[in-house]
Amino acid sequence: MTEPSVPQEARPWLTIVGIGEDGRDGLSPAASAALDTAEVVWGGRRHLALAAPLAAETYVWPSPIGEAYPKILARRGRPTCLLATGDPFHYGIGAEIARLVPPAEIRAYPQPSAFSLAAARLGWPLAETACLTLHGRALTRVIPALQPGAKVLVLSWDGSTPAAVASLLVERGFSRSRLTVLEAMGGPRERIVSAEAAGFHHQAIDPLNTLAIEVVAEPGARVLPLATGLDDGWFESDGQLTKAEIRAVTLAALRPFAGKLLWDVGAGAGSISIEWCLRHPSNRSLAVEARPDRAERIVRNASSLGVPERVSVVEGEAPAAFAGLQPPDAVFVGGGVSHPGILAAGREALRSGGRLVANAVTLESEAVLLAAFAETGGDLRRLSVAKASPVGGLTGWRQAMPVTQWIWTKP
Structure with a gap:
C-alpha cells in the first residue's frame, strides 16, 4: 500500500536554531546542517555573528520583530532558518512562530536556556x-x-x-x-x-x-500575600474601592481560572482587576472606568502591584464602552449597577460557562439585582462586615454598609 503523499508546503521547511555564546561549536550536527542548507537565515546581529560563516542570504530582525513574519511566511515550502538565543520556546521567538506556522512544518534545535x-x-x-x-x-x-x-x-x-x-x-x-x-x-x-x-x-x-x-524580606517589607483580599491601604483610592473582606468573597465568586479574561465594570481603583490578575500570570483584565482620574489611578495601582501589562484600562461609560472588546470569561460589575443595560450587556457578552458577579450597596442598585435574580435566576446573597471600633472609652462593633451580591453563570 502506498503512503499518502505530503504536500511540499506541509513538510518541515522552517528551522529554528537556538544558539549560545559558544556559537557553532555548541550546535548539534543537525542544527549546523540546517544552517548550511538554508536559503535564508534570520537572526539578531549577535546571532548571525555567532553562526558565521553563513552561505545563505541573511536578514537582521527588524523592530518591531513582527514586521519580519509576513516575509518569513511568504517563503513557505523553501528552506528557511531562524536563529534565537538558547531555547527558542522559553520566552523566545519559537512560541510566536508556532502560532503562525503549523508544528509539522517546523524543526527546532534548542540549546540550554539562560x-x-x-x-x-x-x-x-x-x-x-x-x-x-x-x-x-x-x-x-x-x-x-x-x-x-x-x-x-x-x-x-x-x-x-x-x-x-x-x-x-x-x-x-x-x-x-x-x-x-x-x-x-x-x-x-x-x-x-x-x-x-x-x-x-x-x-x-x-x-x-x-x-x-x-529574596530576603525585612520586617515591614511589602510582600504580596498569596490569598485574595489585599489590605485596602495597598491601593491608591478616592474611596471608590471594593473593601478587602468583600473583595475576597467577590474574587471567590468570580472563580478565576488560568488564562481567563475579566471585564471589571466601574473599576474604581482597579482592585478586583488587579487581584484577578495576581491569581495567575496568564490572567488579564479590562478595567472599564468612566472617570479619567480613576482610569489613571488604576494604571498606577496595577504597576505598583506587579501586573502593569495585564490590566488594560478602557475609559468610557458602560455599556457603550463594551463595543469591540474581546468577549470575557467573567464580568464583575462593582459600579453603575443601576445604569440601564449594564447587566444585560454583560450577560450577553459572556462566553458560555462564564460568570457575572454584581455588588450593590444602594437600594436602587439592590432593586436591579433583585429584578435580575427574579428574571434569570442565579444566586443572591447579602454580605455584612463589622469591625471593632472605639465607643467612648470602650469598644463596640461598627457595621459597614451591607453588600447585596448577585452571581449568575451563563449556560
Missing part, C-alpha cells in the same frame, strides 16, 4: 525557581515573585536592569536580598558578579545578562 545555564552555575533547582523576563517588559512585573526565601531568575532588558531591580528591592523592603548577575553565559565573555541589593553598585554590566535574586 535559566538552565544560570541554575547550573548557582546550583539552584530550576523546578523550584521562579523564571520571568523583563526583556521589553515593565520592571514591576517582578513584584509578585518577591516572596520571602524565594529564588528568582530574570532575563534582563539590558545592562541597566540589575541596578534598577536593586533599587526596586530596596524601596519595597528587600534590601538584604542577594543579586547575582550572570553575563554572557557559555562564552569567552562570561562573568558573574554578586552583591546585596542595598550595596549593588556594579558598573559596565554586559547587556546580555541574567539576574538571579535570593
Whole structure:
C-alpha cells in the first residue's frame, strides 16, 4: 500500500536554531546542517555573528520583530532558518512562530536556556525557581515573585536592569536580598558578579545578562500575600474601592481560572482587576472606568502591584464602552449597577460557562439585582462586615454598609 503523499508546503521547511555564546561549536550536527542548507537565515546581529560563516542570504530582525513574519511566511515550502538565543520556546521567538506556522512544518534545535545555564552555575533547582523576563517588559512585573526565601531568575532588558531591580528591592523592603548577575553565559565573555541589593553598585554590566535574586524580606517589607483580599491601604483610592473582606468573597465568586479574561465594570481603583490578575500570570483584565482620574489611578495601582501589562484600562461609560472588546470569561460589575443595560450587556457578552458577579450597596442598585435574580435566576446573597471600633472609652462593633451580591453563570 502506498503512503499518502505530503504536500511540499506541509513538510518541515522552517528551522529554528537556538544558539549560545559558544556559537557553532555548541550546535548539534543537525542544527549546523540546517544552517548550511538554508536559503535564508534570520537572526539578531549577535546571532548571525555567532553562526558565521553563513552561505545563505541573511536578514537582521527588524523592530518591531513582527514586521519580519509576513516575509518569513511568504517563503513557505523553501528552506528557511531562524536563529534565537538558547531555547527558542522559553520566552523566545519559537512560541510566536508556532502560532503562525503549523508544528509539522517546523524543526527546532534548542540549546540550554539562560535559566538552565544560570541554575547550573548557582546550583539552584530550576523546578523550584521562579523564571520571568523583563526583556521589553515593565520592571514591576517582578513584584509578585518577591516572596520571602524565594529564588528568582530574570532575563534582563539590558545592562541597566540589575541596578534598577536593586533599587526596586530596596524601596519595597528587600534590601538584604542577594543579586547575582550572570553575563554572557557559555562564552569567552562570561562573568558573574554578586552583591546585596542595598550595596549593588556594579558598573559596565554586559547587556546580555541574567539576574538571579535570593529574596530576603525585612520586617515591614511589602510582600504580596498569596490569598485574595489585599489590605485596602495597598491601593491608591478616592474611596471608590471594593473593601478587602468583600473583595475576597467577590474574587471567590468570580472563580478565576488560568488564562481567563475579566471585564471589571466601574473599576474604581482597579482592585478586583488587579487581584484577578495576581491569581495567575496568564490572567488579564479590562478595567472599564468612566472617570479619567480613576482610569489613571488604576494604571498606577496595577504597576505598583506587579501586573502593569495585564490590566488594560478602557475609559468610557458602560455599556457603550463594551463595543469591540474581546468577549470575557467573567464580568464583575462593582459600579453603575443601576445604569440601564449594564447587566444585560454583560450577560450577553459572556462566553458560555462564564460568570457575572454584581455588588450593590444602594437600594436602587439592590432593586436591579433583585429584578435580575427574579428574571434569570442565579444566586443572591447579602454580605455584612463589622469591625471593632472605639465607643467612648470602650469598644463596640461598627457595621459597614451591607453588600447585596448577585452571581449568575451563563449556560
